Amino acid sequence: MDPRLKEAAETDNIDALHVLIRDDPNILERIDKIPFVQTPLHVAANEGHIRFAMEMMNLKPSFAKKLNPQGFSPMHLAVITERNKLVLRLLKANKDLVCVKGWGGLTPFHYVVKTGNCRLLVSFLEASPECIEDVTVRDETAFHLALKEDQIEAFNILIGWLQRTRRTHGSVFSFEKKMANWEDDEGNTLLHIAARKDQRDALKLLLDSQLWLQVKAEDSAGFTALEIIKGAYSGDVTPSRNDYESKEVETKIKQLKDKVTFERIRVLGDRTRLSMSVDMINTMLVIMALVITAIYTSSLSPPGGVWQDNGEDNNAAAAPTPAPSLKIAQTYHLSNNILNTSKILIFGDKSEKAGTTVMNKQIYGVFWFLNLATFGFTDLVTVFLLSSFHLFLFLAIPLYMLVISYFCSMTILAPSISWAYVNLFFMVLFGSFHSCSSSRCSS
Known part of the structure; x- marks a missing residue:
């Protein structure tokens, strides 16, 4: 040099x-x-x-x-x-x-x-x-x-x-x-x-x-x-x-x-997401969207439907019918009792208010748990996958509103006042957790 x-x-x-x-x-x-x-x-x-x-x-x-x-x-x-x-x-x-x-x-x-x-x-x-x-x-x-x-x-x-x-x-x-x-x-x-x-x-x-x-x-x-x-x-x-x-x-x-x-x-969640290809993320988002749609639809139209009117409004006596023969009458009453017992066991007796599910409290509890587990898991997975996008907060807002709508629907469908309070509690809890996780993922 x-x-x-x-x-x-x-x-x-x-x-x-x-x-x-x-x-x-x-x-x-x-x-x-x-x-x-x-x-x-x-x-x-x-x-x-x-x-x-x-x-x-x-x-x-x-x-x-x-x-x-x-x-x-x-x-x-x-x-x-x-x-x-x-x-x-x-x-x-x-x-x-x-x-x-x-x-x-x-x-x-x-x-x-x-x-x-x-x-x-x-x-x-x-x-x-x-x-x-x-x-x-x-x-x-x-x-x-x-x-x-x-x-x-x-x-x-x-x-x-x-x-x-x-x-x-x-x-x-x-x-x-x-x-x-x-x-x-x-x-x-x-x-x-x-x-x-x-x-x-x-x-x-x-x-x-x-x-x-x-x-x-x-x-x-x-x-x-x-x-x-x-x-x-x-x-x-x-x-x-x-x-x-x-x-x-x-x-x-x-x-x-x-x-x-x-x-x-x-950290482990971020590593998992970063290791996934774009095609894999897109495929999973499509599957999660289909599952969320199906679960949300079931909250609007539950199995068996809903009561169309109040139980006390429909107590009018049925029109008399001709008496059948004794043997036919016994068979008819037996099958009718079994059918009514099965309907009451699954759907409950007709004493509920219009707009609530026809399922009884026990069956509704199973339906509610399975729906909540599936809806909650798919919603969180969707938030997890979307958190890698720059406009994540804008994408998370519709999901947040969907969660609130889902629990509002389940509250209205509840067969008892206690189940309505349970749904209200989870609406607040899940909504808060969803917004909190969304803000953390975006940071």
């Missing part, structure tokens, strides 16, 4: 850079042709000169991914020298710089984990979530590096992010299971490393948060993690707190370190 160019980078002199380019337009192109070379961007990154570095990124973006003779990219140097502001500016310009591999397959993200810089760790995960899948030439993940460097707080954040990420790789749990049980080139899983280094906080965190750990996996020496853990596992996790410059990042760090509770269900 031209000494004048190096001096301009060291002194943050952008004007000198422009003069050199005017005098020699190919001065940067000659540097770019060398595979491993110290570029002006490396020098600026090492010195923390933001303005010069961003100008160089503008003029020669390819310099950002070049490795110097020591195997470092400009982002590597900025991370190692703790030029955090420059790191964030480079990240904003190109998030893929997080995954540039240097000597040994170590990326800037790996160095952030090794140094325990939690502020940059959260920023890297947000900007480039795929960086957590990068491994070194020794098959080490960021989780392995955090434990080997005794960066328990960084490991805590990584585990928290792993539990909360919506990214899917195959099944709902496959990505999380793969990362939690990853083995390095010596067959060491996270449990092996934590047990061998007697990192009790990390052990407790793994055993509490990861239900699918392969505790019987053996390392290259033939030991399982449980054999190493015996006699060494006790105590509680007491993560340390650091004072970070940004309160926003500090809040995110705290959230990642908090134990996952009900949020776990929502």
Whole structure:
């Protein structure tokens, strides 16, 4: 590299850079042709000169991914020298710089984990979530590096992010299971490393948060993690707190370190939805629409129909009929009694008000339960599927109104005042839950 160019980078002199380019337009192109070379961007990154570095990124973006003779990219140097502001500016310009591999397959993200810089760790995960899948030439993940460097707080954040990420790789749990049980080139899983280094906080965190750990996996020496853990596992996790410059990042760090509770269900739901193809979602929405239509129709026209008038309004005596023979009369009365008994058992006697179902209370209870279970399940599945669309709230409003209409209809059909109150209660409960779930899914 031209000494004048190096001096301009060291002194943050952008004007000198422009003069050199005017005098020699190919001065940067000659540097770019060398595979491993110290570029002006490396020098600026090492010195923390933001303005010069961003100008160089503008003029020669390819310099950002070049490795110097020591195997470092400009982002590597900025991370190692703790030029955090420059790191964030480079990240904003190109998030893929997080995954540039240097000597040994170590990326800037790996160095952030090794140094325990939690502020940059959260920023890297947000900007480039795929960086957590990068491994070194020794098959080490960021989780392995955090434990080997005794960066328990960084490991805590990584585990928290792993539990909360919506990214899917195959099944709902496959990505999380793969990362939690990853083995390095010596067959060491996270449990092996934590047990061998007697990192009790990390052990407790793994055993509490990861239900699918392969505790019987053996390392290259033939030991399982449980054999190493015996006699060494006790105590509680007491993560340390650091004072970070940004309160926003500090809040995110705290959230990642908090134990996952009900949020776990929502994360798994998001992973499930994101793993579904568009055709599958469309097919399921059609099926759910048909089921909801059928159930809603049954609330308008229940089996057996409804009473057309009040029971006391229809007590007029029937017109007399000629008396049949004795044998025919006995058979007639017997079959008529059986028929009336069956009708009363299923539909109830005619003492109800007009507009209510002819079913008796017991049969109505079975009908009500099956309808509610089917309608509630299909409605929630529909909300779940629609929550991936941008205009979800507009789509959820008709569903919300349909729920209210359904319970209003079931209230009117109720064969008794007690069943009417039950329907009113569920109308309020289900409507509130529906609106609450809709707002949460849209957020």
